Amino acid sequence: MxxxxxxxxxxxxxxxxxxxxxxxxxxxxxxxxxxxxxxxxxxxxxxxxxxxxxxxxxxxxxxxxxxxxxxxxxxxxxxxxxxxxxxxxxxxxxxxxxxxxxxxxxxMVVGRRELVAGLFRDAQFGPVVMFGLGGIFTEAIGDVVFRIAPIDERQALQMAEELTAAAILEAFRGEAAVDRDQLATTLTGLSRLAMDHPQIAEVDINPLIVGADGRLTAVDALVVLTAAQSTPDPASPAPEARRQDAQAIIAALDRMCRPRSIAVVGASRPKPDGFPGMYGCIRNFGFPGNLYPINPNTPEIDGVQTYPDLVSLPEPVDLVVISVPGPRVPAALRDCVASGNQRVHIFSSGFKETGEPEGIRLQEELAAIAAEGALHVVGPNCMGIHVPASRLLTWVNASDISGPLAFVSQSGGHAQDFCNIAVRKFGLHFSKVFSYGNALTLDSTDFLAYLAQDDETRIIAMYLEGVKDGRLLREQVTAINRTKPIVILKGGMTASGARTVASHTGSMAGGEKIWRAFFRQTGAVPVATLDEMAEVAAALHYLPPCHGRNVAILGTGGGIGVAAADSCSRVGLALPALTDEMMQQLRRFIPPAGNMIRNPIDAHIVLLQLELLGPTLQLLAQADDLDMFVLSLHLDWLQNMEAGAHIDKIAAFVAHQARQYLNGKPLVVAWRQYQPNPAIQASRERLEATLKEAGVPVYEGLDRALSALAKTAAYHAFQKTAAGQSTSERQWDN
Amino acid sequence: MxxxxxxxxxxxxxxxxxxxxxxxxxxxxxxxxxxxxxxxxxxxxxxxxxxxxxxxxxxxxxxxxxxxxxxxxxxxxxxxxxxxxxxxxxxxxxxxxxxxxxxxxxxMVVGRRELVAGLFRDAQFGPVVMFGLGGIFTEAIGDVVFRIAPIDERQALQMAEELTAAAILEAFRGEAAVDRDQLATTLTGLSRLAMDHPQIAEVDINPLIVGADGRLTAVDALVVLTAAQSTPDPASPAPEARRQDAQAIIAALDRMCRPRSIAVVGASRPKPDGFPGMYGCIRNFGFPGNLYPINPNTPEIDGVQTYPDLVSLPEPVDLVVISVPGPRVPAALRDCVASGNQRVHIFSSGFKETGEPEGIRLQEELAAIAAEGALHVVGPNCMGIHVPASRLLTWVNASDISGPLAFVSQSGGHAQDFCNIAVRKFGLHFSKVFSYGNALTLDSTDFLAYLAQDDETRIIAMYLEGVKDGRLLREQVTAINRTKPIVILKGGMTASGARTVASHTGSMAGGEKIWRAFFRQTGAVPVATLDEMAEVAAALHYLPPCHGRNVAILGTGGGIGVAAADSCSRVGLALPALTDEMMQQLRRFIPPAGNMIRNPIDAHIVLLQLELLGPTLQLLAQADDLDMFVLSLHLDWLQNMEAGAHIDKIAAFVAHQARQYLNGKPLVVAWRQYQPNPAIQASRERLEATLKEAGVPVYEGLDRALSALAKTAAYHAFQKTAAGQSTSERQWDN
Structure with a gap:
């Protein structure tokens, strides 16, 4: 006060x-x-x-x-x-x-160890707490970590663990370990201060001196205010208003995802060759409801009567799709308001994404119309909504099978590509796909709120470039991720979130470091490519939970041991040595000649005599220190057995019998195939088809398999820890 | 003295x-x-x-x-x-x-900046110089870099640039920049000290204090001696003796690579199904010289007379291949000595690689026989030698076409796989391939010496786990890499080179950091997988030199701009904005609607109307600030034009016409294809075949293309700098 x-x-x-x-x-x-x-x-x-x-x-x-x-x-x-x-x-x-x-x-406060702590406000995520090595070399050394506020004690202490130089927080050269209670109090204090005082832009405590007794003392502090004329963080609406808004958005999205009627503004006659247009796409995919083409210039399209505008339609529709040139979109949107149609997908482009003044002006015009008419808009500049169960698709060549995976994508190209990858490589089908482009009204957080309560959706994948309300995104992802794993491909890591600030704290916070904090805090799974997104989603969907980070690899071929060790080390998995007892047991049916019983187990005989594979897996799966398994298949070599028919036998075994030996632990398959031989390629395609059908994740190469397992294990480890965390976060479970 | x-x-x-x-x-x-x-x-x-x-x-x-x-x-x-x-x-x-x-x-020496400098001896590379941030937090912060001795002034100063906290070596908070002459003198002094005094195991100067005037002072120093009973670094033979040895090894390898006669000890009747054995492999590949099967248990193999032992042969042979069970290899090797056959490939395994006492003992026995008989041995535990021009192959399914690429591989599996990858993906064929396993006598450095003077070899790829003489390897790679690019996949980065040491310097030097120094010092190109090895080799072989790190990307599809920026940032390439002038010139024939003229250039029209592609490339290639180009093709989309025939037209243009517009600058193609559509896959295979035939590197995805370009650009940048360096290194050019 x-x-x-x-x-x-x-x-x-x-x-x-x-x-x-x-x-x-x-x-x-x-x-x-x-x-x-x-x-x-x-x-x-x-x-x-x-x-x-x-x-x-x-x-x-x-x-x-x-x-x-x-x-x-x-x-x-x-x-x-x-x-x-x-x-x-x-x-x-x-x-x-x-x-x-x-x-x-x-x-005069004396201490050999100097830390830094502070806070600043990020354009997307609001207040962010910082902690690291302090003193005059703070910027040069750059050993600092961030957390999006608010944070609790547990998160504060995790910041300390994350420093490269975390060792100096322990007992160090005769001085006591840093007082963890004081440290947690300091960092959570900064977090509370940020939440209480929106007029404070930055705090920089440097140095925060550690005494020989491990006690902390802030001897210098800079508190920077927001400019007097600047608005504080956008005031969140009162909880009740927000809840009502959210309910309205969920209801709107539900009607858009399960429409009984759709109008396409700017419907055109589909060309036989090339992209068929919005109207053609929806019609061709077999949409069973009423589909109204709007086009004032032609009375019919392929025998279907057109309408000159939305007002002329015989009924209000559940979804309007706008596909007219950019400059004509404002008029079309006004027509939506006039006709009482509030749910709109704007396919058209030529707005803010052009970076041109005219495009930016046009988008502002759209925003004003949408606000006035209380419209729910997907887009503009996007591919819109794909729901296989509703036979709804606004592009071409997508699967019409429904599945557990949802995708929320700021890019339309990524939406189309990711659907193809997930279906083709892993047989993972989709519940809902949203390509939302410039996010005029509906943003990633709105789609997330909808998917959270959508029973059909079990896993959520997201491609994000930016987000309007980063704090809301953090809250949602933290909560939803408990039961529906969320995998995020963050585009533009290097460019986002940068702004000019006055202190240590702010100047060291690139967008990348704050997004890294986001992933640490929410437990969302970060991926770097669309392929990896599908690879991880498949592991999360098909596999039982991993209870640790210890992997055993069964396979054959030179260099596999070294490569496997390098790969595990890169992705953070352990490749534990087998115990003497385990080796003795395996030796009972695996002869020594040509078979190395280490980890990886390079045992040709186990892959050639499949009656040995089950007992081998069973032995391994009973070991407490082995959490998951990779079967690494060198198809060029296996093809030599029975002209590829042996590969079919391995596939059948893994698909239908292997799981009974696994003691509830995960197994994936990794293949290598290098020879330019169509017969081997055909064997590989049969292998992939069999495993996909059976729900066994199958990966090209050991690296991808291990990386997917590592991220899956990290997900389960996070959720295990999160289950015991503070009630302030746990409320999101409801 | x-x-x-x-x-x-x-x-x-x-x-x-x-x-x-x-x-x-x-x-x-x-x-x-x-x-x-x-x-x-x-x-x-x-x-x-x-x-x-x-x-x-x-x-x-x-x-x-x-x-x-x-x-x-x-x-x-x-x-x-x-x-x-x-x-x-x-x-x-x-x-x-x-x-x-x-x-x-x-x-009392006073300075706010504290550095550390030192040296220690690595098991593989000998003396190593270390430099970094000093003081009591040296280990905790871990900002240190290494160089293999000897180093010159230029390399010493590069160490300083490589520190994360390099900024503190500049003028800092009112204090002068570190005296670079003194710094170079200090680090090269440590290097000379190490070379002069093999009895010195480690030196640790911590802190090396920087005064306000930028001058350095070592106020504390620890010099650790090698144990009195330990031998110093293995005494290098006198230069003349070493030269003679090297000449003998080169002559031996040349006979082994171009043999007129081969004997296979342990020749067996090739099975119709499965691996045909050493004798079968060599025969099946069409070896045109005399091929003698040695087998005391059968008078003939497929109608060819066998011999009971090497002594019974009618002539000494150029190459003996030993393929008998491990315990019988010593007798076979003694037979080589007795019959005067000094050039041997031991295929058999069961030696040191088993880690078992009996295997280690057997290998020691082989070493003694080889030393006594002055044998040149490839192996044991390896696939041996493959030379297409000599019709020599000791495995199956390899190309019989000769090419510019050599491969030196410690792993036999990698040798076979890499040959398949390079040929299939890039049409890159091989001059010589050596799989040398346990390196009983011939090590990577011997094969390198041979390949250095082999006119057929233009590029050298290596898979290394360890090396006996790291300093020799460094000297060779530095020299050979000037004219024949060397690409190295280092297996076991995480495990190698570790040993117990007493000082800061030693304890902070993992094998990985020293290998990183090796790559920095030699300019060899590091890769992480066999695929990447082929991708980089193709770029190095087919492309003209890159003169900078600025790339322009031409392509289509949502998200491409953000993904490209992220990829460039990851691999260290720049994606410069196009100049206003360039944009105006491009706008003359690229209309604004649907075509974004930024970088990447997302211009559908240029890919659809191919007559625009040449002028576009020409304009871009004339820009001084653009060094290389990627054509990014989204095949799922392009397939829609003329049912894939348009992809063929693009392929033909890039293969036969594009280069005339490129002003001598490199262009590669990256494709994306996600739809499970056999027709698109067929289009893609035709595209790859056409480009492969024309010598245009074509990559799966933008990431791989950009990574290969980045590594190629780094290679050329290194060689450009290296061309002006000290004479002590330049002698290797001769």
Missing amino acids: NTAHQIAEFRQAGRHTLNEAVSKQLLADYGIPVVRETVLHNADEACRHAAALGFPVVLKGVGDRLTHKTERNLVHIGLDSADAVREAFAAIRTAGGDDWQGCLLQP | NTAHQIAEFRQAGRHTLNEAVSKQLLADYGIPVVRETVLHNADEACRHAAALGFPVVLKGVGDRLTHKTERNLVHIGLDSADAVREAFAAIRTAGGDDWQGCLLQP
């Missing part, structure tokens, strides 16, 4: 920062351990206090306009006598001139 | 380290800036010297047995008066006890 009042006064006075004394008091109010200090106005007073405090002491000039104190000779450290204090006081008084308002007396 | 004598004395006395005074003198002898210091034996002397030096000073105990000085209270800093010096002297005298030999007086 008092603090808020002081902040307001500083802003009204046109100040960009709080003075040091007020800054420290503010931090102290939030439980952050600041150095004891007193503001004094004459030298006698200073000497008296210094003597009471004990020498040596530090004396600093204080004043609302006093910045760059070191350079202006306003900081005197190591003062070890009353005389020294008196002399320093005079020097500071002179150097400060008219800006001087007093001197700050502090004990 | 004097130093060597002192070192010898310390070792004879059973010491593991030099004392501080001797250590500093040694470093000073090599031009390393050590703190001025004097050893004093009484307090009066110390006070006198301190007064002359100027206060404050540092006083340390010195003695051959005095280690852990700080903990033992033998270091007193900041002594600012004669009394303080006298007091400290007495305290050190007492604390040192019988081990005390004197006190070291130093000026």
Whole structure:
């Protein structure tokens, strides 16, 4: 209260920062351990206090306009006598001139370890807490981590673990480990401070000194205010209003996903060759409801009566698709408002994405119309909505089979490509696909809210470039990810989120580091390509949970051991040595000649005599220190057995029998095939088809298999930990 | 001389380290800036010297047995008066006890920046120089880099650039930039010291303090000796002897690669199904010379007379291939010696690679026989030699066409697989392939020496797990790489080279960091998989040199711009914005609707109307700030034009016409294809075949294309710099 009042006064006075004394008091109010200090106005007073405090002491000039104190000779450290204090006081008084308002007396805090902590506001995610190695080398060393606020104690302590130089937080060279309670209090204090005071843009505590006893002391702090004229974070609507909005959006999306009627504005006669247009796409995919072509220039399209505009339609429709040139979209959108059609997909492009002034203006016009008419708009500049169960598709060549996977994509190209990849490689079909382009009204968070309550959807994949409300996204993903794994491909990591800021804290926060915090905090699974997205989604969908990071690999071929070890190390899996007991048991039916019983197990005989494969898997699966299994098949070699028919036998075994030996643990298949031999390729395609049909993930190469397993294991590990976390987060389970 | 004598004395006395005074003198002898210091034996002397030096000073105990000085209270800093010096002297005298030999007086060196420099010996590469951030947080922060000795000034300064915190070496907070001459002198001095004194195992200079004037001072140094009983680095043979050996090995390999006669010990009747054995492989591939099966148990194999042993042969052969069970290999090798056959490939396994005592013993037996008989052995435990021009193959299903690529592989599986990948994906054929397994006598360095002078070989690919003589490998690769690019897949990065050491320097040097230094120093191109190896080899072989890192991408499809920017950023290429002038020129024939003229250029029309593609490429290729080009083809979309025939037209244009527009700059093609449509797959296969035939590298996906271009550009950039480097390295050009 008092603090808020002081902040307001500083802003009204046109100040960009709080003075040091007020800054420290503010931090102290939030439980952050600041150095004891007193503001004094004459030298006698200073000497008296210094003597009471004990020498040596530090004396600093204080004043609302006093910045760059070191350079202006306003900081005197190591003062070890009353005389020294008196002399320093005079020097500071002179150097400060008219800006001087007093001197700050502090004990001299000593510590070899210097940390930094702070906060700043990100354009997408709002307040972000920072922690890392401090001192004058903070930027040069760059060992800092971020978390999106609010954070709890557990997340604060995870920040510490994540530092490259985490070792210096432990007992170090005769000094005690950093006080973890104090550290958690400091970082969660910054988080609370950010949430309470939107007028505070940045806080920078550097150094945060660690004493020999492990106790923390903030000896210097900079608090930067938002510009007085700038708006604080967009005020969230009251919870009840937000809930009602969300319910309205979910209801609208549900009608758009299961439409009984669709109108296409700008419907054209589908060309026999090339892209058939929106109307043609929907018709060709077999949409069973009423489909109205709107086109004032022709009375019919392929014998179907057209309408000149939406108002002329015999009924309001569940979904309007707009496919006219960009400049004519505002008129079409006004027609939606006039006809009471509130659910719209704008396919057309030529708006903000062009970066041209006219496109940006047009999009602003659309935004105004949509707001006025309370429209729910998917797009513009996007492929729209694909729902196999509703026979709804606004592009070509997609599967009409329904499945457990949903995809929310800012890119229309990625929407089409990812559907093809997931279906073709893993037989993973889709529940709902949203390509939403420029996100005029509906953004990723709206689609997520819908998918969270959609029973058909079990796994959610997302391609994101940016997001309007990063904090909401974080809350949603954290909650939904508990039961429906969320896999995210973040495009534009390198470019996003950068902005100009004044402090250490802000200047070190690239968009990439904040998105990395997002993934750490939500447990969403990050992937780098569409292929990897499908690979991970398949593992998450088809496999039982992984209970650890230990993998055993069965396969054959030179170099496999070294390559497997390198791959595991890259993706963070362990390839534990088999126990002596395990080796002895395996040796009972695997002869030594030509068969290496290590991990990977390079045992030709187990792949040639399939009656050995089950017992081998069974033995391995009973080991407590093995959590998952890869069968690595070198098809060029296996093709030599029975002209490829042996590959079919392996496929059949894995598809139909292997699981009974696995003790509930995951198994995937990885294949290698290099020879330019059509017969081997045909064997490979049969293998993939059999396994896909049986729901066994099958990967091209060991690297992809191990990477997918690693990310799946990380997902399950996160959820296991998250299950025991604070109630403030757990509310999202409801 | 004097130093060597002192070192010898310390070792004879059973010491593991030099004392501080001797250590500093040694470093000073090599031009390393050590703190001025004097050893004093009484307090009066110390006070006198301190007064002359100027206060404050540092006083340390010195003695051959005095280690852990700080903990033992033998270091007193900041002594600012004669009394303080006298007091400290007495305290050190007492604390040192019988081990005390004197006190070291130093000026108090002050600097906010602390570095570390050192050296240690790696098992594979010999002496290695280290440099990084120093002080008490050296290990925790881990910002250190390595170079294999010897190094020159240029390499020393590159180490500085490579630090994460390189910024602190520049002018920093009012202090001067680090004196680069002194830095180079320090690091090259350590390098020379290592070369001169094999008895020195490690040197650790921490901290190396940077003064406000940027000058360096080593205030503390630890010199660790090799154990007195340990041998120094294996003495290299005299240059002349080494040259003769190398010539003998080259001559032997040349006969093995172009044999007129081969004997196969352990020849068996090839089975109709499965692996045909060594004799069958060589015969089936059409070897045109004399091929002698050795088998005492059958008089003939498929009508060809066998011989009971090598001695019975009518002639000595150019190559003996041994393919009998492991325990019988020693007898076969003795038969080689007895029959005067010195060139041998041992296919058999069951030796050191098993990790079992019996296998290790057998390999030692082979080594003794080979040394005694001066044999040249490829293997054991390997696939041996493949030379298409000689119709020589010891496995199955390889191309019989000769080409520019050589492969040296420690793994037999990788040898077979890589041949298939390079030929199938890029039409890259082979000159010589060596699979050499356990490297009984012939190691990677021997094959390299042969390939260096082999006119047929233009590019060399290597799969290495370890190497016997890392320094020789470094010298060779540096030299050969100038004219024949060398691409290396290093297996077992995470496991190799680790050993137990006593200092900062050694403990921070994992095998991975030293191999990274190897790549930095030699300019060899590192790759992570066999696929990438072929992708990079194709770019190096087919493309003209890249003169920079700026790429322009032409393609179509949503998300391509963001994905391309992310990919470029990952691999270290730049995607420069097109100039206004360039955009205006392109706009003359590329209409704005549906065509984004940025970089990537998302211009459908250029791919649809191929008469526009030439002029577009021509305009781009004339820009000084664009160095290379990627044509990104979305085949799922392009298939819609003329049922795939348009893809053929694009392929024909790129294969036969595009190069005339490119101004000598590189162009590659990247394709994406996701739909499960056999017709598109067929179009893709035709595209790949046409481009392969024309020598245009074609990649699956933009990532692979950009990564190959980035590595090619890095290769050319390195060679451009290397061309102007010191003569000591340039001698290898001869």
